[in-house]
Amino acid sequence: MKASNLLGLALLTVLAGCNSPTAPGGESAAASAPAAAATAPASEADAAPATAAPAATEAAAAPAGDGRSLCAANEDIVFACKLGGGQLASICASKGANEQSGYVYFAQGAGRAEYRFPADNSAPAGRFKRTQLGFAGNSGGYAYSFEDAGSKRIFYSISGEAGMQEQGLMTVAAGAATADSVQACESGSVVDDIDDALFKFTRSWGRDDAIDRSGLPAKS
Template structure:
């Protein structure tokens, strides 16, 4: 059975509480994000070809709740529901478009098997951040990047009646359905965006595909 995409889930919950009319996609700032301890390690590069699938002994662990290196900030991280893997989007302290690093890592604690990008070049527009807005005070955001013809989307949606969902979708090209969907285990999400980091991620370009069509459906 097809799993509804997050947009459908959010709108269904919202419709139950509201009048049944969907609000247009909006760019509302997400609810305040709780501070947590950061950690991290890694790189950044402007090229899909710079990703690596090698086990990352090169990514030291600063916090068992993320794959970010010690001293780096956790933009968002979580444990995969029903598994041992972690999903982490990390940034070095004081990162900017021209300096520092932003990177995504996936794998078990201390042993990421996928890191993007593999080098340590500055972010320079590689990652995008798109606001998600639905009816009934429901919304969120999605971080996305492309690597080797595939897009990964780390999303977070919250709203009325305790709606809370985060995870990573992997999509081939502009497909409407995800090749894979990894959900975050409830209660495992970590964020540690200080004002400077939050302002930086908010300055990223929006993902035009997500802006126009919403999140891809899960298979």
Template structure:
């Protein structure tokens, strides 16, 4: 009886093996393809967005004055009406015997007037005067002479008063201005360097302005 059972089991095992061997090859291929297309396959790594680039800070020579890159802006503003600039510029580390200071007036990138024409040492060329008014108002004026004309760059501020600009008058007669151009509100630029401020404060005073004030504008 046991021999008959063992023989039956052997026949069944052989039959199953034959059916597996006769299975079409395409079944194995389908199985392989299904494995490749499995949803568990690794997805491509997303590319991160580029970091935002911060804008470069404003620098000297950026078109807000006639001073070149690398120079200090002693004083500059946009003049009302013609939109030109009036700029008093200085080299870094300027002194009476080294470096230079110059005044320029004109459109951006093209000055109509420059004093002095050469960038030589500024000793004695420029003066700085104090302007005092009632009611706590006051200011200062930079001045120089060229071809018999006195050019004055001034700034006055106080309670309810804000006035900056450029005045030109006869050097020997400040009774009346030949021309007076005001700065646009909010356009004034001044360098805050302590060394430059101390240097301009050392300039001699313009005695005529100290005594009589600014020439009348009209």
């Protein structure tokens, strides 16, 4: 090969090396550029792990009632009313309750049962009493009562001539003749539209001897 041809080939090689772009560290652009597969954004499936759905609760809460009582929608209202301060008081029963099966409970609170007796859904077993009330002037009614921790609660309803209506909740120390507190039911808030089967069941409850003997405790 002629010397002139060898010299031309050497110059072309040098020029080709000078025209190749280099990375800041001196490497060629081809060598320093990351692979396309490494820089491509991940697919939606790979971008973030799927969020697990919340675990189901062990037991669904009882469906709420209609706001007239603290009884659930699948329970019967024996007696209920709205007291002062936004509180509700209610006697509730499971469907078809009797002394050996189902349950009955009293609940009181503002929007939820802040006090409940009994705390569980065990069979009624004589916990609650129902006593007929009679007064002069063609007035009368009934009272539901129960004792808990040395205190008695009496949920009563009295009606008479000229549209007289009085319903409320008394709390009295066991054996006392005067109530510790009396909370009147708000007008028009009383619910006592129980069906025949539930009415017969509540009429079968034992009577409260103290109320039978002396009537309702005196208001303090």
